[in-house]
Amino acid sequence: MPVTPVELANTKMLITGPTGQVALPVVEHFAKIADVYALARFRKEEDRAQIEALGATVIAADLAEPDTLAAIPEDIDYVLNFAVVKSGDFDYDLAANGEGVGNLMMRCKNAKAFVHFSSTAVYEYAGHEPRSENSPLGDNHRVMFPTYSISKIAAETVCKFVAHQQGIPTTIARLSVPYGDNGGWMYYHMLMMQGGVPIELHPDKPNEYNPLHVNDYIEKIPYLLGAATQEVTTLNFGGSEKVSIEQWCDYIAQLTGFEPVFSENPKAFGSLCIDTQRMHELIGETSMDWREGIRRQLENLAPEVLLSQAG
Numbered sequence: 001m002p003v004t005p006v007e008l009a010n011t012k013m014l015i016t017g018p019t020g021q022v023a024l025p026v027v028e029h030f031a032k033i034a035d036v037y038a039l040a041r042f043r044k045e046e047d048r049a050q051i052e053a054l055g056a057t058v059i060a061a062d063l064a065e066p067d068t069l070a071a072i073p074e075d076i077d078y079v080l081n082f083a084v085v086k087s088g089d090f091d092y093d094l095a096a097n098g099e100g101v102g103n104l105m106m107r108c109k110n111a112k113a114f115v116h117f118s119s120t121a122v123y124e125y126a127g128h129e130p131r132s133e134n135s136p137l138g139d140n141h142r143v144m145f146p147t148y149s150i151s152k153i154a155a156e157t158v159c160k161f162v163a164h165q166q167g168i169p170t171t172i173a174r175l176s177v178p179y180g181d182n183g184g185w186m187y188y189h190m191l192m193m194q195g196g197v198p199i200e201l202h203p204d205k206p207n208e209y210n211p212l213h214v215n216d217y218i219e220k221i222p223y224l225l226g227a228a229t230q231e232v233t234t235l236n237f238g239g240s241e242k243v244s245i246e247q248w249c250d251y252i253a254q255l256t257g258f259e260p261v262f263s264e265n266p267k268a269f270g271s272l273c274i275d276t277q278r279m280h281e282l283i284g285e286t287s288m289d290w291r292e293g294i295r296r297q298l299e300n301l302a303p304e305v306l307l308s309q310a311g
């Protein structure tokens with residue numbers, strides 16, 4: 001039985017990382033029904049204007065610097081922590097991603113629920129075996145993002161520590177390939193296909209993931225908040241359908257006429273599909289068909305590349 005979703009209308013929500021690909025549509029959605037505070041460093045003035053135009057209140061702060069978090073109201077009801085940094089500098093990235101979630105939770109001790117968005121990049125490579133929440137952890141994304149997997153693992157540990165110490169109901173949601181009308185991994189693949197740039201794949205094919213469409217992750221957020229416990233609920237958070245990079249590139253080829261050029265690299269990420277059992281039990285199945293999601297993405301971001309709007 002899925003958990004009871006939290007009612008977010010008229011609540012006070014804090015969303016970190018609001019200018020990122022994943023959180024921007026979340027801010028847009030919830031700012032229409034709730035009092036949304038959006039926290040990032042906001043180094044670019046246009047980012048601030050974009051978030052304000054959505055109706056959210058901007059908080060310019062750095063999760064690595066706890067003093068800057070004083071601007072967060074003390075009566076926030078729900079927190080969604082999407083912020084992440086991948087500068088490649090271990091000291092800063094561990095401070096912002098690892099200590100950062102702790103700094104944030106210490107400031108939001110009275111929140112009714114806290115969701116920390118993690119990544120399936122925390123799992124050790126294990127071929128085609130679907131990764132369950134207790135699968136071994138590892139430095140999965142080192143080849144492209146040297147600090148990423150380690151700092152996401154560190155962040156989960158800090159998150160659990162503070163939740164336990166402070167009694168904050170918390171969910172850790174490990175995202176698998178979030179995408180939507182504003183982008184996602186497969187959009188980069190389309191650009192590579194358009195430019196004839198080789199796409200590196202692990203030789204153990206097919207390279208399988210569980211892409212999660214924006215409509216689904218927005219719909220599931222109230223359930224993730226409902227699943228939060230002081231013991232901390234950790235769950236995979238991906239699409240119910242397993243899809244390989246090879247499959248989605250083939251589909252993009254059908255839509256655009258651009259042919260993918262694959263090159264094998266044993267150091268590429270490799271398959272990272274998830275065991276969806278706990279996710280389905282707690283928050284239910286996702287509903288977006290992946291082909292439909294990709295077609296909509298291209299219609300929105302690059303309609304000129306489509307051979308036919310009929311798809």
Ligand SMILES: NC(=O)c1ccc[n+]([C@@H]2O[C@H](COP(=O)([O-])OP(=O)(O)OC[C@H]3O[C@@H](n4cnc5c(N)ncnc54)[C@H](OP(=O)(O)O)[C@@H]3O)[C@@H](O)[C@H]2O)c1
Pocket residue numbers: 016017018019020021022023039040041042043044047061062063064081082083084085096117118119120152175176177178184185
């Ligand atoms: N995109 C994916 O394919 C994917 C896959 C799995 C998991 N995830 C997870 O989903 C979440 C969002 O990812 P994303 O791809 O949307 O990220 P993103 O596009 O890189 O955006 C990161 C956001 O975090 C903010 N930020 C960075 N450093 C900060 C700091 N020190 N203090 C406060 N805010 C800071 C950025 O704004 P400023 O630079 O203005 O501070 C920006 O709003 C992350 O937790 C990520 O690990 C993403």
